[in-house]
Amino acid sequence: METSIWRPILYLVGIMAFAGLNAAYLGWCERKGAGRIQRRPGPKEVGFAGLLQPLADGIKLMTKQLMVPQGVDGIIFRVAPVIAMIPAITSMVVIPFSGNIQARAMELSVLLIFALASLGMMAVLLGGWASGNKYAIISSARAVSQNLAYEIPMLLTVISIVMISGSMNLRDIAIDQQGGFWHWNIFRFENGHFLYMWIGFIIFFICSLAETNRAPFDMAEAESELVAGYMTEYGSMGFGLFMMGEYLNIVVGACLTATLFLGGWDCPFGLTPGVWWFLLKIYVLIFTVIWVRWTYPRTQIYRLLNLSWKILIPFSLVNVLVTAALIKVF
């Protein structure tokens, strides 16, 4: 692939716009969705149907003073929110929005995304640690054990995908699934066998909820236990960046799920593939994330670890073995 100066510039502008828009308007979607589920209108005062609400919130957050409480580790405290944003934005380099909209089609793009996802956890750890607040430290400790536990089943399901496609390049994985929904990894037929990838899909979806600290796995935030967890001491844009980072992580998670399991930009009926299908898929996934959050109560930290170690990891291991056996042996 030839390198031109326009590629990074376009990437920067495009991704920043996409990321900023999503981070702002997912907040609106979340509030509106929560409102409808709870039989109330949600934001509606600022602009038509409250559409200017994210702007108002942004202005409010930006004009507030950036408080650095006494006794915190000043540098890390300031750096942590930025670290929350960086991995999410960087991950988008390798996401294939469509056949020809992608910043870089790296060979090991799956690996890159998972490496960056682990980095995102660092923001929570550092932010909570630097705050010097007891609630924040408990929250950081929770976040780390949670992310470690959920990275394993997530990677195991991805291994089965990589086995099917024979590539770790997200673009190749997506191209491999073109041509209608029966080609998608979630309903995959290979060698005349039906691969039980829908189990992998569910495992992956649950793990992505846990990875992005979303309810019912929002152990790190747990507002009724830990006040606001690692964000307790943050105000102004420090808090704003954490929130945006959280939403961007959801977007990246949805993009990854769509690419790995739902055929990327492929049309379900084999017609007109394109970026709109990709966007449709990720927003359906994001809506499901919001829907799940406003339906369930929060789980408990050891229930969460139990779920990972006792159910998700064995299932994903068996899934890898069965997939391998069906592809290669029978």
Next chain:
Amino acid sequence: MSGYWSDILVGSKSLVTGLMITARQFFRPVVTENYPYEVPEMTERFRGHIELIANEETGKPNCIACMACQRACPSDCISVAGKKMEGEKKKTVTKYVLDFTKCSLCGSCVESCKFNALRFSKEYNLVSFNKDDFIIDLVKRLEDQN
């Protein structure tokens, strides 16, 4: 081991049921009231702060300053004064001040009144930055209303 599998099956079923319920609620109309645009009507017995009742003919308060309400009040928030006007049998109220900061809207004063001179108003959206605004002169309030 049977508990393990039944937990997974029953658990997943309960989770899907939950999602279905919230999905159904999602498409139902909202039940909340659009407050500043739709104002709820206060019920007949709504207990706002008290107000004096005017005589239908004269427009003057029915109150004869008998002090029953002042004695009945558990929080001492009513202070009444009256004097006998020339040519009249009963006293006329000259001062009726309600200290609404102390009032707990119990209604003891309204119950104690035998002369149909007190009732609850329908005012509910009282707000101020100044505490003095809630020391209400009810005689003046009645005159302003007329």
Next chain:
Amino acid sequence: MTLPVELRHDETFVLNLGPQHPATHGVLRVKLTMDGEYIVKAEPVLGYVHRMHEKLAEAGNFAQFMPNTARMDYLHALAFNQGYALVVEKAAGIEVPERAEYIRVITVELNRIASHLLWWAAFLLDLGGFTPLLYAFDDREQILDLLERITGSRLTYCYMRFGGVYNDIDDEFITGTRDFIKRLRSRMPSLYHDLVTHNIILIKRIKDIGFITAEQCRKYGATGPVARGSGIDYDVRKNEPFSIYPELDFDIPVYNECDSMARYMVRMDEIEQSLRIIEQALDKLPDGPVQAKVPKLLKPEEGYYYSAVETARGSLGHRLICDGGKTPYRLKLRSPTFSNLSLFGEVAEGMLLADALAFMGSLDLVIPEIDR
């Protein structure tokens, strides 16, 4: 409960839960000595909203204390109204007309449902589920509308009077209440039980957590759903009947599991039983006056008087001492939540922070009632 890890008491830190904390629902402070996420010691600290209500009772005449009763347990205010009215009626020897007794029971039970609905909502909020709160408030709003129609206020009712009630109920209230019973019965199975009670996350979260033995309940004097969740079949409405409860047919739900789930189920069943009580009381509602002739200024004879009622949180006792004057000589309240909270320190030891908060939610604490 056996501890999953051995606690090392030399590596602890103190976590101040409250007085401002989202899970304490009011100004309760719990001083937690923690070892990581495990609680080594829990010490509830009370007194942040103490308003010396008991002393205030001695300041005015008997009727003047009535508005204060609603301000202790603001969620089941009518039961506090009724409890105080009962003890004064006992002291002064006042007969209450039958219709007034029925109206008292109907409104008190409606208020009990409202209180349980709010507890349910707040408990789910403690567990991180926000949506059930709004569904419960939707139903609770219907009750508040009904009660506002007849009492004139929505939360701190001052509806009971010595020898009756403030004013009569009308047909619109009766049909409204019947509609509400139908509505809640149709909503309970899906919006309450399918969405929450059968949810695996909730079951895993509160089952076998917060184990209170019957012995502990007796030791600390816990009553109400807390005791009934531990297998103690005690309800003032059945065991020391007052008002017209003996004439009505209802059950007292008792669970033997002793955990948070048992207390949860007791309350959910109590909502249904309260609906039954209201239905029967509406059917049997007699005609007649709602207020007996009572002297303006009560002067009960010298003596000690006690009466108890069952609030949504347990047994509420009023001990009234009269010296023959027009003011109570002493009024002592035995409020249920105070005893229920006393359990917390002992039971929470060795629990995880999140479990302890779920356990605290299952006790249904109303802080102004503890502090009075």
